[in-house]
Amino acid sequence: MKISELAERSGVPLSSIKFYLREGLLPAGERSAPNQARYGPAHLSRLELIRALREVAGLGVEAVRAVLQQLDQGWEAQGDPVGEALRAAIAAPAQAPDAAAREELRAAEQEVQAFLEGLDWACDDHPRHLFADAIAASLVQVRRYLFPGYAAADLAPYARVAWLLSEVEYANSPDGPRVPMPGDDLTDPTRRAVLGSILFGRIFSALRNAANAMRSIRTTAGLPIPPPER
């Protein structure tokens, strides 16, 4: 296909495609005339990857380059190229996701809110603390880029794990769980809650990345997959 068709089919503006070609992120097409080149399905799928990394993962051009370099080393240089690419993407600082279409987002937020309020661990107070807005923003992108029919209710197994994790988090504090009561001074509890949430959030996120990487490596290599301890 010509570059104009590549732009149309990928949804990526012509100017961006030319930029990616100049930067070497997208390989040159096959020259078909002095001022024209032809592109194939590999260019299209590469472009969809670049677009996903830029728009959804929020990666800068250099981070995208790092991911693509891992990818291009392929199976020869390493046993787990997708894992290497993923590590490069996760290590890179991400920008905030772009604002999704307002109406789509609002509908998703209502759906997520209803799903969350139906969980046995939810309560009626403080509905904003169910974080439906954050979940809906990502759910909209899951539908757009991964699984078009994905429903909020499909998140039920994740919600079960989240509740189990919160039990672990409360029990795991060396001083025991400390929830301030009305009238208590809040400064130190706030400091501990904010830091604990952020630091253990980062730790758990890294453990999740590790667990997913190990599951992927074990699956690819045909190694046994230990069952989770419950």
Place this chain on the structure above:
Amino acid sequence: MKISELAERSGVPLSSIKFYLREGLLPAGERSAPNQARYGPAHLSRLELIRALREVAGLGVEAVRAVLQQLDQGWEAQGDPVGEALRAAIAAPAQAPDAAAREELRAAEQEVQAFLEGLDWACDDHPRHLFADAIAASLVQVRRYLFPGYAAADLAPYARVAWLLSEVEYANSPDGPRVPMPGDDLTDPTRRAVLGSILFGRIFSALRNAANAMRSIRTTAGLPIPPPER
């Protein structure tokens, strides 16, 4: 105490304290002479909170202001002031954490790596994919700001939940788990792995925040705590 003692005991430079006073993040001391004010333990604990929000949580001044505003509304305006403050902190964009002392970090990384390699789901290949570096960076800060004696092995319950979560993540894909095999084209698997990891990571992180908030609200209000489904 005088402002110089406040600086010494909090470890916050005098110039920063003066800045926080000017910005109204720290309330003025009690005037004791035309050019001198006295500060109490409430100033010290407030300053430790500000420092934690700035240095560890990586919040900008305006985000710190938002957290403190929630805190200052206290128990009168809302039933869950720590939760409101936490939400303000989590919603704010964070900077990268500052570089911790190299030696401390290296020792922590070795300890974390050894802990991870002892997990039944780890494998010998690809030790970098255990993300010991990311975990160690946060562990060092947990020790510095929250629990001085926290050991890598104390993370075992988190690691168990992470492995359970990875089972859910593999099973929850509508197309079933798809792990590329040597020789497959990697572009689309990479796009799906990167997007899936980042988007479901954000979703799970929001669900964790929701679960912790609900557990805290239930505990404070004396509501029943449903056991996790296993």
